[in-house]
Amino acid sequence: MKTLTGLRRTAVAATSLAAAAALTVTAALPTQAATSDAGLYGAADPTYDGVFRQSLALLGQVANDVTPPAAAIAWLLDQQCASGAFQAYRADTSEPCAAPDPDNYAGPDMNSTALAVQALMALDNGRVKVRGALLDRVVDAADKAGGWLAKQQNADGGWPYYSGGASDANSTGLAMSAIDTVGGFDSSKEFGRASRFLGRLSASCADGGGFGYQTGSKPDGLSTSQGTLGLFGILPVYKQPAAAVAAPCANTAKAKGVSYLATNLKSTGILDSAYGGPDYTATSFAVLALTEAGKGRASIRKGTAALKSKASEYVTPEAGTNPGAAGLLMLVAEATGAKATDFGGVNLLSVLRGSLRQ
DSSP: OOOOOOTTOTTTHHHHHHHOOOOOOOOOOOBOOOGGGTTOBOSBOOTTTHHHHHHHHHHHHHHTTOOOOHHHHHHHHHTOOTTSOOBSOOSOTTSOOOOOBTTTTBSBOHHHHHHHHHHHHHTTSSSSOOOHHHHHHHHHHHHHHHHHHHTTOOTTSOEESSTTSOEEHHHHHHHHHHHHTSSOGGGSHHHHHHHHHHHHHBOOGGGTOOBBSSTTOOBOHHHHHHHHHHHHOOSSOOOOSOOBOOOOOOSSHHHHHHHHHHHHHTTTSOOBOTTSSBOHHHHHHHHHHHHHHTBOHHHHHHHHHHHHHTHHHHHSOTTOOOHHHHHHHHHHHHHHTOOTTSBTTBOHHHHHHHTBOO
């Protein structure tokens, strides 16, 4: 069901692999003055989510055939570490990235890198007008980041949030999607190892399936939605034929992921956070995962309708515009055939454009 991105990468697929917080989009934090951050979306402090939210914002625009401003693309490119990885945010890009530190959540991380890879690859898919020297930078950055990411797979088959840490479902799913944008990863030995890792994190069908964050964790919506997306495909998810009815749970990682998401979206259309309360980010990723899987027709409709009803609350909370949320809902709009310019009464593109730092 996936649509590969990256027009200039037909020869890179084999060589990239051979060479080679869960992060939730949050409500805006207090504004941080940073004159060097021209091109960044959102006024909130980017310390913990700068690259992640920027990548979602770029992905959302590309999915809807909108060419992002060059300044927004350049901001992301400038955040890349010398290794090819990305960390959540570099306040001073003249300074090298910190060493990976899983104990203190510092340095380059898988989630930021995985989203950045997919955003950069999407910019090279022919649907938007990125040209010349800027496109050359995009291509080089994506190849380098994808190569770094592929090397971080742990011996158990999963990916950790930070190098040296324990593997988790979210980082594994996002990394799988990112590496698969190059093409061919889903038939590789490494993909099989990652799938088996997710299977070991799953609950039995009798207990509802789904993936826990790490070994010993109970299944939750964000871990399952991002893990399931990794099993089926990549971002952006483009509009596809109507999904089939969700099949009963079966003893495979894919089936357990789909069953959990489809079942838990059926009631209210919103997945609950592992910490309590509604999780619109997990719900958005769940809709994308089910659409890419081509299963769970009723649950996709229910989830999309629920996200529309909460769009204003999610994208423009009292604290200020949440650009990652706007980008993520733009991805949902494209995947489900909704309008990004009128998603539950919210013009997501306009809101996103209005949050760009000058």
